[in-house]
Amino acid sequence: MKNESPPKPTPTELSILGILWERGPSTVREVHEIISKTKPIGYTGVLKFLQIMTVKGSVRRNSDQRAHVYEAFQQEDKTKRQLVGDLMQRAFSGSASELVMHALAGKRTSQEEIDEIRRILDAHERKST
């Protein structure tokens, strides 16, 4: 047993985690204000998810204040790695190049993005050599 394997977040959980990763610790109200712009969900809905995620251990609650403050406890990197790895395995038999190919085919990508990816490749190459 070597890694604590963060449970795979459901779609809605991921949306919420994303907000917490980006904004840092936030109250239910803050999360709700942001997420409701893109997803139809009520205040208590967000709260419910935060509670579930608290039980699962993917977020932590600080109840010092009246309005409880939640923060992401699940590691951003590890979670994202797992999500991509899972899809890569299930849809592309583990082939990274196939994954990249379809990722680029799906949307227009700026020159900066492409250059950035090249840098990532260089760095990865140097590391693993």
Added chain:
Amino acid sequence: MKNESPPKPTPTELSILGILWERGPSTVREVHEIISKTKPIGYTGVLKFLQIMTVKGSVRRNSDQRAHVYEAFQQEDKTKRQLVGDLMQRAFSGSASELVMHALAGKRTSQEEIDEIRRILDAHERKST
């Protein structure tokens, strides 16, 4: 309305589609033999999925033979593109470079894979200029 938007396959459906994409038209028995090596599922379970997918339109059935032959009807490229695009949007705010970074971080990648990705980048660059 321009694209027929292939419905997003569920995890198990994707496993089956993958087999059909790779092997071509197959019978229930053949699919079951392959998938049961990695996933605990019975014969009728596979059949059930094939039936559901037939209704959804992602596979087609040929009942000329006694053992019906199923073939993938859903486009491989389009489906994969959608899956990656969806994850990229939900987990990485649409950033292709972040996606690639975490994909590579998740597993060891051979030199050939990396070179292949570079080729893909080159091709994509040329096309979009």
Added chain:
DNA sequence: GCAGTACTACGAACCCGTTCGTAATGGCAA
């Protein structure tokens, strides 16, 4: 023609993600 076998069809049930409605709690103002 009859029994046995292999395959397909159908329906029920279960689990989990998701959502909502309502009750309980605690602080603030008058």
Added chain:
DNA sequence: TTGCCATTACGAACGGGTTCGTAGTACTGC
């Protein structure tokens, strides 16, 4: 202190993905 408002807590319900058990159907050998 009392009443109002914001916030949290809890439970129920709905839907979809997944699985399994059983019934129906067609072919094969005797």
